[in-house]
Amino acid sequence: MPGEDSAKPRMTIPTQLVLRALLANPTHEMYGLQICAEAGLPTGTIHPILARLENEYGWLTSRWEDVKPEEAGRPRRRYYQLTEDGAERARIALAQASTSLTTLGLRPRPAGGMA
Amino acid sequence: MRASLRHIGRTRIKDLNEASDVVSELTSALGHARDRDPALAYAHTLVSDLNFDLGLDIALYRSRVLTSALNNSGFIRTADVDLACALVRFLERTVRRQHGAAWGTPVAGRLAVAAAQLLPAADRARYAEEYQSELWDLAQAGAGRIRQLRHVLRQLASGILTRRALRSPRRRSAVL
Numbered sequence: 001m002p003g004e005d006s007a008k009p010r011m012t013i014p015t016q017l018v019l020r021a022l023l024a025n026p027t028h029e030m031y032g033l034q035i036c037a038e039a040g041l042p043t044g045t046i047h048p049i050l051a052r053l054e055n056e057y058g059w060l061t062s063r064w065e066d067v068k069p070e071e072a073g074r075p076r077r078r079y080y081q082l083t084e085d086g087a088e089r090a091r092i093a094l095a096q097a098s099t100s101l102t103t104l105g106l107r108p109r110p111a112g113g114m115a
Numbered sequence: 116m117r118a119s120l121r122h123i124g125r126t127r128i129k130d131l132n133e134a135s136d137v138v139s140e141l142t143s144a145l146g147h148a149r150d151r152d153p154a155l156a157y158a159h160t161l162v163s164d165l166n167f168d169l170g171l172d173i174a175l176y177r178s179r180v181l182t183s184a185l186n187n188s189g190f191i192r193t194a195d196v197d198l199a200c201a202l203v204r205f206l207e208r209t210v211r212r213q214h215g216a217a218w219g220t221p222v223a224g225r226l227a228v229a230a231a232q233l234l235p236a237a238d239r240a241r242y243a244e245e246y247q248s249e250l251w252d253l254a255q256a257g258a259g260r261i262r263q264l265r266h267v268l269r270q271l272a273s274g275i276l277t278r279r280a281l282r283s284p285r286r287r288s289a290v291l
Contacts, residue, residue: 032245033252043253044269047242048276056283070169074255075176075248078241 008089009052009059011097014041018049019090022060022080026087029079031065050080059086126201131167134205137198138165141181144195151190157240158184158191171213175206175224176247183228183243187236223250223263226271233274238281246270 009015021038022030032050036043054060061083065076082090128134145159161181165174182199185191207221227250231243246267253263 031252032249033256042265042269043249044266045273047270048273048280051277051280052283055281069173069176070164070166073170073173075173075244075251077248077252078245 007057008093009049009057011093014039014045015049015053016094016097017041018046018053019094022082023087023090023094026082029063029081031077031079035080053086054080057086057089059083059089126197128201128205131209134167134202137202138162141195141198141202144192148188148190152188154184154187154236154240155190158188171206171210172251175203175210176244176251178202178206179224179228179247180240180244183231184240186232187239220254220260220263223260223267226264226267230267230270230274233271234278235281242277 017039018035018041021035024038030038032046033043035050036046039046050060050062054062059082060080062078062080065079067076069075126137128137141162142159145155145162149156149159158181161177161184165177165181167174178199182196182203185196185199203225204221207224211221224247227246228243231239231246234242250263250267253266258266
């Protein structure tokens, strides 16, 4: 349905990989490099996807890590998490798009390490 | 002395004492202007918390985000932007001498700020800070100069897409 399609992002393969990474543990907040590693995408490539999911579709929320850089000795991270509604919509959208990945023989890379 | 150097248009800070003077000068300049512009209010918070005793790494990160915040504002004097840039260059030199490539390299750090400048003004400071944080994490994970550069170049390359996403109508799904 056109209405439903316009309410979900274009399910490119990187978008699917990011959503799968976030859905692996939807109650867990993740920062950018963690998402890249979980999704198996090169670092520095996911911000357009995250911005779209957060800003345009409202599937994601983000917040600054609750640390003082001076005390932690490092910059604070930006943490992302799917909203409850966003997680549900993401599951549906992924189910609809699942053929894209399987048809191409692609699977999300296992978690761990930084791409 | 800095005043005379400023005529050249490229202030050079030689030591921590001069750097402290610059921080005081910027704190005062931004304190006067912060009510006029949210970007300057944010910049004022950053520079007020800039304390060299708590670690030069963090001072560098804050000064990089500071330059990005200053670039967002139409209310700031060029001389103050020059001072902030001089602070970044001084801290980059000092941190590099102390830690080598253990922190984001100067070129990567500046490119990260440049990548944030591609975004809508309201989002620049946030992304400048986020990009700096990612560089820090990469460096801590052992990424060398080339890998940091590759990371930042990808951020630059995807800047147009990020910009487009940030300029889209907000919360589109909420109204459908």
